[in-house]
Amino acid sequence: MGTKERQDRERQAVTASILGAARELFTAEGYQSVSIRKIAERIEYSPAAIYSYYTSKDDIFLALAAEGFHLLDDKVRGAMTTDDPLENVRGCWWAFYEFSQEQPAYFQLMFVDRSVPRITQQWEGFSFLQEMLAEAVNAIQRAIDAGAFPRALSPDTAMHMLWASLIGPAIVGVRHRLASGEDYDALARDVLNATIAGLQSGIATTFVSCKCLEEGIAGAPVPAGVRRHAS
Amino acid sequence: MGTKERQDRERQAVTASILGAARELFTAEGYQSVSIRKIAERIEYSPAAIYSYYTSKDDIFLALAAEGFHLLDDKVRGAMTTDDPLENVRGCWWAFYEFSQEQPAYFQLMFVDRSVPRITQQWEGFSFLQEMLAEAVNAIQRAIDAGAFPRALSPDTAMHMLWASLIGPAIVGVRHRLASGEDYDALARDVLNATIAGLQSGIATTFVSCKCLEEGIAGAPVPAGVRRHAS
DNA sequence: AGCCGAACTAAACAGTGTTCGGACTTCAAA
DNA sequence: TTTGAAGTCCGAACACTGTTTAGTTCGGCT
Numbered sequence: 001m002g003t004k005e006r007q008d009r010e011r012q013a014v015t016a017s018i019l020g021a022a023r024e025l026f027t028a029e030g031y032q033s034v035s036i037r038k039i040a041e042r043i044e045y046s047p048a049a050i051y052s053y054y055t056s057k058d059d060i061f062l063a064l065a066a067e068g069f070h071l072l073d074d075k076v077r078g079a080m081t082t083d084d085p086l087e088n089v090r091g092c093w094w095a096f097y098e099f100s101q102e103q104p105a106y107f108q109l110m111f112v113d114r115s116v117p118r119i120t121q122q123w124e125g126f127s128f129l130q131e132m133l134a135e136a137v138n139a140i141q142r143a144i145d146a147g148a149f150p151r152a153l154s155p156d157t158a159m160h161m162l163w164a165s166l167i168g169p170a171i172v173g174v175r176h177r178l179a180s181g182e183d184y185d186a187l188a189r190d191v192l193n194a195t196i197a198g199l200q201s202g203i204a205t206t207f208v209s210c211k212c213l214e215e216g217i218a219g220a221p222v223p224a225g226v227r228r229h230a231s
Numbered sequence: 232m233g234t235k236e237r238q239d240r241e242r243q244a245v246t247a248s249i250l251g252a253a254r255e256l257f258t259a260e261g262y263q264s265v266s267i268r269k270i271a272e273r274i275e276y277s278p279a280a281i282y283s284y285y286t287s288k289d290d291i292f293l294a295l296a297a298e299g300f301h302l303l304d305d306k307v308r309g310a311m312t313t314d315d316p317l318e319n320v321r322g323c324w325w326a327f328y329e330f331s332q333e334q335p336a337y338f339q340l341m342f343v344d345r346s347v348p349r350i351t352q353q354w355e356g357f358s359f360l361q362e363m364l365a366e367a368v369n370a371i372q373r374a375i376d377a378g379a380f381p382r383a384l385s386p387d388t389a390m391h392m393l394w395a396s397l398i399g400p401a402i403v404g405v406r407h408r409l410a411s412g413e414d415y416d417a418l419a420r421d422v423l424n425a426t427i428a429g430l431q432s433g434i435a436t437t438f439v440s441c442k443c444l445e446e447g448i449a450g451a452p453v454p455a456g457v458r459r460h461a462s
Numbered sequence: 463a464g465c466c467g468a469a470c471t472a473a474a475c476a477g478t479g480t481t482c483g484g485a486c487t488t489c490a491a492a
Numbered sequence: 493t494t495t496g497a498a499g500t501c502c503g504a505a506c507a508c509t510g511t512t513t514a515g516t517t518c519g520g521c522t
Contacts, residue, residue: 037477
């Protein structure tokens with residue numbers, strides 16, 4: 001009979017309602033302020049009941065983070081469909097920033113309140129992320145092949161640089177860390193364009209001999225062994 | 232008599248021991264994991280006693296954050312003493328990154344675990360920060376005057392861009408968010424140099440007419456009114 | 463000697479994530 | 493039809509958290 005199927009369906013419905021309540025509460029009040037008891041109250045269950053669906057509050061976080069990463073994945077992939085390889089690179093990173101402003105609750109959850117540990121049993125649920133990153137690296141490689149970036153540029157290095165540069169403006173944006181009246185979008189766009197311009201100028205491939213490395217900066221010599229950003 | 236003075240001294244000694252215990256525990260276990268009770272236990276006082284020295288756990292955080300910002304202030308100022316205006320700019324932001332790696336506990340406390348709210352009664356205790364930022368803007372202005380940056384570059388815009396670009400690599404560094412074997416220092420240096428190269432290329436003053444703004448990116452047109460990073 | 467004010471504490475309050483034992487329902491096998 | 497297994501769910505508790513309150517102790521001044 002379909003009894004097993006019905007039970008599975010019911011179980012999934014409760015799971016979904018827990019996740020829905022958590023999503024609403026996290027969005028409205030932030031991860032730290034939401035307790036298991038509040039989630040339980042919203043779905044009219046006892047707090048203990050939740051633990052037969054999710055093993056911990058962490059587990060609920062991971063489920064919502066996975067949702068967020070899928071949204072990000074969709075948005076970033078959708079931004080890499082131009083003919084111009086360079087605009088694909090620019091577009092996918094601009095999409096990353098836009099995601100942070102369009103889905104501030106997800107972004108805050110994913111990158112500010114907490115972060116997904118790199119080693120976790122649930123990491124399989126995030127395996128698609130590696131494909132997304134690989135896609136971003138490929139986009140850079142295509143731009144290099146098209147002559148938009150120096151031949152000597154490592155696409156991996158460029159990817160890490162774009163990531164590290166843009167997470168800042170995104171966080172500054174969602175947390176409103178600037179004085180009122182500041183234009184966060186323009187700041188992010190400036191940073192993105194400046195980083196891309198910097199990559200084009202070849203600085204990331206020639207900095208080994210740049211002044212600050214040879215002489216150290218302000219009496220703080222660069223430690224031996226620190227030479228190039230690993231590729 | 233000097234009784235009042237002695238009492239003041241004793242009070243200050245207890246205050247310092249609270250702060251010392253908090254500093255050690257925050258460094259060893261992180262802000263969230265340290266409780267008032269743990270601090271109290273370490274200095275062999277009752278938890279309630281702490282509340283006659285600091286009004287809240289937040290207050291202790293602010294005191295330690297102020298310490299951290301003074302350390303940062305010293306380091307950044309010390310890095311702006313070159314003759315070359317451009318190297319002063321590069322140096323002071325590299326000092327910011329270096330601070331994050333040399334004082335990861337302070338950095339984590341100041342920029343990751345929590346952040347100093349922009350509006351706070353204790354904000355006066357952080358007023359020296361405005362001077363530090365003004366100094367950083369001045370350094371950029373001097374570099375512009377010396378011809379190292381385009382005349383049309385707003386030093387304020389450049390300051391915000393450098394800040395937003397470098398906070399990323401610093402956070403990535405203290406949190407070890409890259410695969411093992413990655414060279415965080417080199418990543419930060421690449422980002423810094425790329426951003427400076429981008430500023431030099433004039434991208435932050437001309438992007439108003441750049442392709443991504445005129446056409447939107449991947450079907451996501453830039454909202455009207457978003458034009459330039461406010462100066 | 464009496465008193466004041468500061469320092470300090472024990473105990474409690476309201477909250478947190480989580481666990482445990484038991485009650486209750488559902489359903490297939492005996 | 494009864495039995496037993498499997499599950500779902502809850503009340504109560506545990507060990508915490510930041511913080512408050514009432515009360516005690518004690519040095520120093522009058």
